Amino acid sequence: MGRWEPGARDRIADAALELFTEGGFAATTVPQITARAGLTTRTFFRHFADKRDVLFADEDEIPLAITGLLAVAPLSTPTIEVIGGGLRGLVSDYEPRRDQLRARLLIIQSDDSLRERYLRKLSVMSAAMVAGFRQRGTDGRVADVAAKIGSTLFGFAYDRWLATGETRSLSELIDETLDLFGSEFAASTAT
CATH class of the missing domain: 1.10.357.10 (Tetracycline Repressor, domain 2)
Structure with missing residues:
Protein backbone atom coordinates (compact mmCIF):
# COMPACT_ATOMS: atom_id res chain seq x y z
CA MET A 1 0.00 0.00 0.00
CA GLY A 2 1.27 3.44 -0.86
CA ARG A 3 1.52 6.26 1.58
CA TRP A 4 -0.97 8.38 -0.37
CA GLU A 5 -3.73 5.80 -0.30
CA PRO A 6 -6.80 6.71 1.72
CA GLY A 7 -7.06 5.45 5.28
CA ALA A 8 -3.52 6.36 6.35
CA ARG A 9 -4.75 7.58 9.75
CA ASP A 10 -6.59 4.31 10.42
CA ARG A 11 -3.62 2.24 9.23
CA ILE A 12 -1.34 4.11 11.62
CA ALA A 13 -3.78 3.63 14.50
CA ASP A 14 -4.15 -0.11 13.78
CA ALA A 15 -0.39 -0.63 13.48
CA ALA A 16 0.29 1.31 16.67
CA LEU A 17 -2.27 -0.65 18.65
CA GLU A 18 -0.80 -3.94 17.41
CA LEU A 19 2.74 -2.89 18.33
CA PHE A 20 1.76 -1.43 21.71
CA THR A 21 0.03 -4.73 22.50
CA GLU A 22 2.95 -6.85 21.29
CA GLY A 23 5.89 -4.95 22.76
CA GLY A 24 4.52 -2.33 25.10
CA PHE A 25 3.85 1.35 24.68
CA ALA A 26 7.23 2.62 25.92
CA ALA A 27 9.23 0.24 23.72
CA THR A 28 7.37 1.08 20.50
CA THR A 29 8.77 3.81 18.26
CA VAL A 30 7.14 5.94 15.58
CA PRO A 31 9.38 4.43 12.87
CA GLN A 32 8.21 0.94 13.92
CA ILE A 33 4.58 2.08 13.69
CA THR A 34 5.03 3.61 10.25
CA ALA A 35 6.94 0.58 8.96
CA ARG A 36 4.12 -1.71 10.12
CA ALA A 37 1.55 0.61 8.48
CA GLY A 38 3.58 0.87 5.26
CA LEU A 39 3.86 4.65 5.60
CA THR A 40 6.51 7.27 6.24
CA THR A 41 7.19 9.01 9.54
CA ARG A 42 6.27 12.25 7.79
CA THR A 43 2.81 10.83 7.13
CA PHE A 44 2.56 9.82 10.80
CA PHE A 45 3.27 13.37 11.95
CA ARG A 46 0.78 14.74 9.46
CA HIS A 47 -1.93 12.92 11.47
CA PHE A 48 -0.57 12.72 15.03
CA ALA A 49 1.67 14.89 17.22
CA ASP A 50 3.23 11.84 18.91
CA LYS A 51 2.51 8.19 19.64
CA ARG A 52 0.31 9.05 22.65
CA ASP A 53 -2.03 10.93 20.33
CA VAL A 54 -2.80 7.68 18.50
CA LEU A 55 -4.55 6.40 21.64
CA PHE A 56 -6.46 9.64 22.21
CA ALA A 57 -7.38 10.54 18.63
CA ASP A 58 -11.03 11.26 19.46
CA GLU A 59 -10.19 13.60 22.34
CA ASP A 60 -11.00 16.80 20.43
Missing part, protein backbone atom coordinates in the same frame (compact mmCIF):
# COMPACT_ATOMS: atom_id res chain seq x y z
CA GLU A 61 -14.33 15.48 19.14
CA ILE A 62 -15.83 14.59 22.52
CA PRO A 63 -16.59 18.12 23.82
CA LEU A 64 -18.40 19.07 20.60
CA ALA A 65 -20.35 15.82 20.57
CA ILE A 66 -21.42 16.19 24.20
CA THR A 67 -22.55 19.80 23.96
CA GLY A 68 -24.41 18.96 20.75
CA LEU A 69 -26.17 15.99 22.32
CA LEU A 70 -27.18 17.97 25.39
CA ALA A 71 -28.44 20.84 23.24
CA VAL A 72 -30.96 18.68 21.36
CA ALA A 73 -32.66 17.32 24.48
CA PRO A 74 -35.98 19.09 25.17
CA LEU A 75 -35.66 21.64 27.98
CA SER A 76 -38.41 19.88 29.93
CA THR A 77 -36.35 16.66 30.15
CA PRO A 78 -35.14 15.89 33.69
CA THR A 79 -31.39 16.31 34.16
CA ILE A 80 -30.70 12.62 34.83
CA GLU A 81 -32.50 11.68 31.60
CA VAL A 82 -30.47 14.29 29.70
CA ILE A 83 -27.32 12.69 31.09
CA GLY A 84 -28.47 9.21 30.01
CA GLY A 85 -29.52 10.33 26.54
CA GLY A 86 -26.28 12.25 26.06
CA LEU A 87 -24.13 9.32 27.12
CA ARG A 88 -26.04 6.84 24.96
CA GLY A 89 -25.67 9.19 21.99
CA LEU A 90 -21.97 9.65 22.66
CA VAL A 91 -21.26 5.90 22.64
CA SER A 92 -23.53 4.92 19.76
CA ASP A 93 -20.57 3.89 17.57
CA TYR A 94 -18.47 2.24 20.30
CA GLU A 95 -20.05 -1.24 20.15
CA PRO A 96 -18.33 -2.54 16.98
CA ARG A 97 -14.98 -1.29 18.36
CA ARG A 98 -15.19 -3.08 21.71
CA ASP A 99 -12.15 -5.33 21.21
CA GLN A 100 -10.05 -2.42 19.96
CA LEU A 101 -11.14 -0.21 22.87
CA ARG A 102 -10.46 -3.02 25.35
CA ALA A 103 -6.91 -3.40 23.98
CA ARG A 104 -6.49 0.38 24.10
CA LEU A 105 -7.56 0.54 27.75
CA LEU A 106 -5.09 -2.22 28.70
CA ILE A 107 -2.30 -0.21 27.06
CA ILE A 108 -3.38 2.96 28.87
CA GLN A 109 -3.48 1.13 32.21
CA SER A 110 0.09 -0.07 31.67
CA ASP A 111 1.64 3.42 31.57
CA ASP A 112 1.48 6.23 34.16
CA SER A 113 1.55 9.07 31.62
CA LEU A 114 -1.23 7.43 29.60
CA ARG A 115 -3.38 6.94 32.72
CA GLU A 116 -2.92 10.62 33.53
CA ARG A 117 -3.99 11.61 30.03
CA TYR A 118 -7.00 9.28 30.24
CA LEU A 119 -8.08 10.98 33.47
CA ARG A 120 -7.63 14.34 31.75
CA LYS A 121 -9.91 13.09 28.99
CA LEU A 122 -12.62 12.33 31.57
CA SER A 123 -12.09 15.81 32.97
CA VAL A 124 -12.55 17.29 29.48
CA MET A 125 -15.77 15.28 29.18
CA SER A 126 -17.01 16.68 32.47
CA ALA A 127 -16.17 20.26 31.41
CA ALA A 128 -18.05 19.74 28.14
CA MET A 129 -21.08 18.53 30.10
CA VAL A 130 -20.93 21.62 32.32
CA ALA A 131 -20.86 23.82 29.21
CA GLY A 132 -23.71 21.87 27.63
CA PHE A 133 -25.90 22.13 30.71
CA ARG A 134 -25.17 25.82 31.10
CA GLN A 135 -26.09 26.40 27.45
CA ARG A 136 -29.41 24.75 28.28
CA GLY A 137 -29.92 27.35 31.00
CA THR A 138 -29.23 24.97 33.89
CA ASP A 139 -28.13 26.66 37.12
CA GLY A 140 -24.31 26.66 37.43
CA ARG A 141 -24.16 24.50 40.55
CA VAL A 142 -26.62 21.99 39.13
CA ALA A 143 -24.64 21.93 35.87
CA ASP A 144 -21.43 21.22 37.81
CA VAL A 145 -22.99 18.37 39.80
CA ALA A 146 -24.74 16.90 36.74
CA ALA A 147 -21.45 16.91 34.82
CA LYS A 148 -19.60 15.17 37.63
CA ILE A 149 -22.36 12.57 37.90
CA GLY A 150 -22.42 12.08 34.12
CA SER A 151 -18.68 11.63 33.72
CA THR A 152 -18.50 9.31 36.75
CA LEU A 153 -21.41 7.20 35.48
CA PHE A 154 -19.78 7.02 32.06
CA GLY A 155 -16.43 5.92 33.53
CA PHE A 156 -18.08 3.26 35.67
CA ALA A 157 -20.18 1.83 32.80
CA TYR A 158 -17.28 2.05 30.31
CA ASP A 159 -14.89 0.15 32.60
CA ARG A 160 -17.53 -2.55 33.20
CA TRP A 161 -18.24 -2.80 29.47
CA LEU A 162 -14.56 -3.44 28.70
CA ALA A 163 -14.14 -6.01 31.48
CA THR A 164 -13.26 -9.50 30.33
CA GLY A 165 -16.36 -11.63 29.86
CA GLU A 166 -18.85 -8.74 29.81
CA THR A 167 -21.33 -9.24 26.97
CA ARG A 168 -23.90 -6.50 27.55
CA SER A 169 -23.84 -3.40 25.39
CA LEU A 170 -22.41 -0.14 26.67
CA SER A 171 -25.85 1.46 26.38
CA GLU A 172 -27.32 -1.29 28.57
CA LEU A 173 -24.62 -0.73 31.18
CA ILE A 174 -25.19 3.03 31.08
CA ASP A 175 -28.90 2.45 31.65
CA GLU A 176 -28.23 -0.05 34.44
CA THR A 177 -25.84 2.38 36.14
CA LEU A 178 -28.32 5.24 35.81
CA ASP A 179 -31.08 3.04 37.25
CA LEU A 180 -28.86 2.00 40.14
CA PHE A 181 -27.91 5.61 40.84
CA GLY A 182 -31.49 6.83 40.49
CA SER A 183 -32.98 4.19 42.79
CA GLU A 184 -30.23 4.56 45.41
CA PHE A 185 -30.48 8.34 45.30
CA ALA A 186 -34.26 8.23 45.62
CA ALA A 187 -34.04 5.77 48.52
CA SER A 188 -31.46 7.86 50.37
CA THR A 189 -33.46 11.07 50.04
CA ALA A 190 -36.87 9.57 50.93
CA THR A 191 -38.37 10.86 54.15
